[in-house]
Amino acid sequence: xxxxxxxxxxxxxxxxxxxxxxxxxxxxxxxxxxxxxxxxxxxxxxxxxxxxxxxxxxxxxxxxxxxxxxxxxxxxxxxxxxxxxxxxxxxxxxxxxxxxxxxxxxxxxxxxxxxxxxxxxxxxxxxxxxxxxxxxxxxxxxxxxxxxxxxxxxxxxxxxxxxxxxxxxxxxxxxxxxxxxxxxxxxxxxxxxxxxxxxxxxxxxxxxxxxxxxxxxxxxxxxxxxxxxxxxxxxxxxxxxxxxxxxxxxxxxxxxxxxxxxxxxxxxxxxxxxxxxxxxxxxxxxxxxxxxxxxxxxxxxxxxxxxxxxxxxxxxxxxxxxxxxxxxxxxxxxxxxxxxxxxxxxxxxxxxxxxxxxxxxxxxxxxxxxxxxxxxxxxxxxxxxxxxxxxxxxxxxxxxxxxxxxxxxxxxxxxxxxxxxxxxxxxxxxxxxxxxxxxxxxxxxxxxxxxxxxxxxxxxxxxxxxxxxxxxxxxxxxxxxxxxxxxxxxxxxxxxxxxxxxxxxxxxxxxxxxxxxxxxxxxxxxxxxxxxxxxxxxxxxxxxxxxxxxxxxxxxxxxxxxxxxxxxxxxxxxxxxxxxxxxxxxxxxxxxxxxxxxxxxxxxxxxxxxxxxxxxxxxxxxxxxxxxxxxxxx
Amino acid sequence: xxxxxxxxxxxxxxxxxxxxxxxxxxxxxxxxxxxxxxxxxxxxxxxxxxxxxxxxxxxxxxxxxxxxxxxxxxxxxxx
Numbered sequence: 044x045x046x047x048x049x050x051x052x053x054x055x056x057x058x059x060x061x062x063x064x065x066x067x068x069x070x071x072x073x074x075x076x077x078x079x080x081x082x083x084x085x086x087x088x089x090x091x092x093x094x095x096x097x098x099x100x101x102x103x104x105x106x107x108x109x110x111x112x113x114x115x116x117x118x119x120x121x122x123x124x125x126x127x128x129x130x131x132x133x134x135x136x137x138x139x140x141x142x143x144x145x146x147x148x149x150x151x152x153x154x155x156x157x158x159x160x161x162x163x164x165x166x167x168x169x170x171x172x173x174x175x176x177x178x179x180x181x182x183x184x185x186x187x188x189x190x191x192x193x194x195x196x197x198x199x200x201x202x203x204x205x206x207x208x209x210x211x212x213x214x215x216x217x218x219x220x221x222x223x224x225x226x227x228x229x230x231x232x233x234x235x236x237x238x239x240x241x242x243x244x245x246x247x248x249x250x251x252x253x254x255x256x257x258x259x260x261x262x263x264x265x266x267x268x269x270x271x272x273x274x275x276x277x278x279x280x281x282x283x284x285x286x287x288x289x290x291x292x293x294x295x296x297x298x299x300x301x302x303x304x305x306x307x308x309x310x311x312x313x314x315x316x317x318x319x320x321x322x323x324x325x326x327x328x329x330x331x332x333x334x335x336x337x338x339x340x341x342x343x344x345x346x347x348x349x350x351x352x353x354x355x356x357x358x359x360x361x362x363x364x365x366x367x368x369x370x371x372x373x374x375x376x377x378x379x380x381x382x383x384x385x386x387x388x389x390x391x392x393x394x395x396x397x398x399x400x401x402x403x404x405x406x407x408x409x410x411x412x413x414x415x416x417x418x419x420x421x422x423x424x425x426x427x428x429x430x431x432x433x434x435x436x437x438x439x440x441x442x443x444x445x446x447x448x449x450x451x452x453x454x455x456x457x458x459x460x461x462x463x464x465x466x467x468x469x470x471x472x473x474x475x476x477x478x479x480x481x482x483x484x485x486x487x488x489x490x491x492x493x494x495x496x497x498x499x500x501x502x503x504x505x506x507x508x509x510x511x512x513x514x515x516x517x518x519x520x521x522x523x524x525x526x527x528x529x530x531x532x533x534x535x536x537x538x539x540x541x542x543x544x545x546x547x548x549x550x551x552x553x554x555x556x557x558x559x560x561x562x563x564x565x566x567x568x569x570x571x572x573x574x575x576x577x578x579x580x581x582x583x584x585x586x587x588x589x590x591x592x593x594x595x596x597x598x599x600x601x602x603x604x605x606x607x608x609x610x611x612x613x614x615x616x617x618x619x620x621x622x623x624x625x626x627x628x629x630x631x632x633x634x635x636x637x638x639x640x641x642x643x644x645x646x647x648x649x650x651x652x653x654x655x656x657x658x659x660x661x662x663x664x665x666x667x668x669x670x671x672x673x674x675x676x677x
Numbered sequence: 678x679x680x681x682x683x684x685x686x687x688x689x690x691x692x693x694x695x696x697x698x699x700x701x702x703x704x705x706x707x708x709x710x711x712x713x714x715x716x717x718x719x720x721x722x723x724x725x726x727x728x729x730x731x732x733x734x735x736x737x738x739x740x741x742x743x744x745x746x747x748x749x750x751x752x753x754x755x756x
Contacts (some may be wrong), residue, residue, distance in 0.1 A: 114709050116698055116709070191723050199719060222724060223724075249712035249713075251709070251710045252710065253706075253708050254701075329691065329725045332690070332692065332693055332745075333692060334692050334694075335694060336746075340728065341691075341724070
């Protein structure tokens with residue numbers, strides 16, 4: 044591509060209906076307006092999918108994107124994004140993982156897949172050699188076996204993106220797994236891929252990624268590296284990965300227990316999930332592309348009933364939270380990783396699958412369902428074998444799994460008898476954080492996130508901070524901007540959860556668009572630095588406000604899609620359980636959320652976004668973000 | 678004279694920073710391209726575990742070792 048560097052320069056379009064394969068240059072206007080990754084994904088997706096398309100129909104588009112930083116030496120720049128219409132929520136899905144950088148080396152920033160193949164296929168992408176190949180020999184295989192088969196056929200240098208039996212069987216919470224462990228986990232993207240009869244994508248390439256101003260880029264890189272390695276806790280991140288948060292999260296009540304009926308008692312949590320025992324089964328570090336931390340783990344279980352189990356795990360905290368806490372199996376590291384292995388092999392989202400199973404256990408214990416419904420499986424908290432059996436039933440839609448495969452919105456409706464009250468989700472997506480334990484930007488943003496119950500505004504509010512810390516953090520990273528600080532960093536905890544969510548949702552979207560990890564060691568970098576290194580890399584001069592506006596534009600583009608599909612303010616609301624039941628947390632009890640307070644926070648968020656109070660985007664905002672051409676009909 | 682050595686292959690996380698650095702700092706065209714790197718990081722055993730080797734044009738500059746944060750590579754005096 045002439046002129047601009049950093050980008051591979053092309054978008055690859057594949058239509059599985061017709062078998063057409065086309066390459067188009069990535070427009071410079073898109074680079075400036077949406078940066079790349081999640082941002083350009085949102086725009087390409089919006090233009091490719093007609094309103095009210097069935098998510099599991101050929102009309103849905105599955106879009107992958109690797110931002111301009113991906114494939115370079117910028118530390119933490121490995122994050123790639125997948126986007127589609129989610130069968131879970133009916134709105135836009137967005138999921139990020141760190142191992143698809145080969146897409147850039149094959150010469151593509153984005154890959155747009157539409158249509159449906161008439162028989163199982165897989166895609167082989169090697170530079171300009173793009174083929175839709177027969178996938179019958181891998182259809183039916185689990186993720187690991189299918190990946191092994193393609194590595195054997197094509198070579199281990201290929202990145203293998205595949206679905207498991209869950210995706211093939213259109214299970215609502217099916218995911219997409221890269222290289223056996225890195226998941227595009229949430230929102231049912233695996234079912235979208237399965238609905239296209241697309242089993243896998245194998246990608247490798249030998250193309251250059253250029254740098255516009257080598258000297259400026261190298262100087263900035265040196266400065267970044269020096270600052271980066273002066274941070275505290277990097278070694279702890281390496282050793283424990285996301286389990287670094289175990290103690291503070293436990294003390295804050297952020298481990299929902301037994302289907303969110305309680306938060307795990309903090310002392311019990313810390314004692315039962317002993318980190319020394321974890322280190323006994325940790326066999327090594329696993330990293331996303333270009334990450335010097337390697338917060339992921341290679342697990343080797345050496346003894347007990349799962350002896351011999353080896354797997355790579357992306358987020359150990361998520362595995363522990365779901366298969367340990369949601370399902371009431373405290374302290375069972377081996378059982379936790381057995382659950383994770385099954386999900387990685389079958390291609391299932393940890394969060395929604397464990398949430399469905401914990402809902403089933405609660406319904407069973409309440410007498411709403413019985414052994415007849417579960418076809419002989421006795422359900423109870425902490426019964427790992429029954430839980431593992433149910434995971435498999437879901438993936439293959441067998442027995443009671445046929446109902447659970449319909450997801451958190453539909454399965455409780457099918458069971459009825461009041462069981463709907465115990466299904467904890469927002470727009471069909473289970474919520475990793477319980478808002479009754481703490482209202483932070485991380486927990487509140489689950490409510491307003493267009494894709495459903497997952498944090499979309501990651502920052503440092505998850506745990507209580509010391510006085511003045513939020514302001515110091517804001518000053519360090521240059522966000523929120525100075526002119527809004529007084530109204531955003533206010534209140535007893537020195538932040539307004541509604542207002543701050545807007546700014547960090549935009550920020551996280553910038554990260555997802557450039558390809559940077561959103562974890563704390565990378566978030567501590569000032570936004571103006573990202574703008575400067577973006578300019579040096581690409582040759583497109585940008586400053587911090589322009590980057591942030593691009594993030595805001597992508598957030599509004601995603602919202603525009605939801606509105607086009609008929610989204611209403613009523614769906615931006617916490618689950619019934621959070622609004623009506625108290626949360627038992629150790630010796631304490633935290634009351635249910637107050638409706639008036641929740642609505643106030645939603646108003647604050649909409650106001651900060653410049654939206655109308657019914658959740659629609661104001662005409663002024665559409666004009667300000669120059670989005671008229673994209674969604675005049677909203 | 679110094680040389681780049683693999684001192685703890687089992688620590689490799691697969692981050693590829695070594696290969697990215699090699700291609701960027703040692704190619705005349707200053708680009709990122711894993712296939713132009715003189716260090717090879719190959720998957721072994723169908724797992725996210727890796728074997729490291731050097732191609733024949735490696736100039737023993739030690740750049741890859743500078744960018745290895747997992748203690749896999751070392752730039753040290755020849756025995």
